[in-house]
Amino acid sequence: MRNLLVQYISKFIDLSQDEIDAMNQYIPIKTFKKGTVIIREGEVCDVCYFNLKGLVRQYRTIEGEEKTTFFYTEEQPLNTIKSVMEKSPSLYSLSCLEDTTLAIGTTEVEQDFFERFPQFETLGRLLTEQNNGKLLESFENFKLQSPEERYFDLLQKNPSLIQRVAQYHLASYLGMTPESLSRIRKRTASKP
Incomplete structure (x- = not known):
């Protein structure tokens, strides 16, 4: 699993052996x-996850009902940064829909890496930009697309998610009832 983290980070920056060794020593995987x-x-x-x-699944409970707001798959940071940085209560719950392996980082380790390995600040900026772009796109899609358009967009961009997530969680994420999602899927399946 450690190799997966190194491979992912290497997409953004070139890692020295010292940096890889520090990651292996200070970033636990669970x-x-x-x-x-x-x-x-x-x-x-108090920690960040990758x-x-x-x-x-990320969700909020509103009037007793769980509302799914995001799904985190492989090679994605989990959005806990506001709670970590502000030491404030999390707005969301995070629940594993499958057995899940996460790299775990603390702000202390992050600051230490920024001081010892300056290119990790570049990595942090690049990951933040990438994550913000995805979140903005998700928000815009929710505001501008119909639930059916959101389903087709998800089907096109992340088809494996459709198979990995229970229909009621998908429906909540897409802003519709499970019955509406079922009708959309049925119409889609019957099209030539």
Whole structure:
């Protein structure tokens, strides 16, 4: 699993052996079982996560109903940064939909890496830009597309997610009822 983290980071910056050794020493990797809630809404999160393998659902509970806001698949940082940086209660819960392996980082290790390995600041900026772009696109799609258009967009951009996520979670994420999603899927399947 450590190789996956090194391979991913190497897409953005060239890592020296010293940097790889420091990552191996200071960034723990942990596997969570399917169904594990990593952080609950209202708890203060003190670490950041990076998904190496598996699937995590982000959701909020509003008037007793869970509203899915995002799915984190492989090679994605989990968005806990606001809670970590501000030491404030998390707005979201994060739950594993599959057995999931995460790299775990603290702000102390991050600051140490920034001081010892300056190119990690570049990495942080690049990852933040990439993550912000994805979040903005997701927000715009939700505001500008119909639920059916959002489904087709998801089908085109991340077809494996359709197979990996329960229909009621997908429906919540797309802003529709499970019954509406079922009708859309049925219409799609019947088209030549």
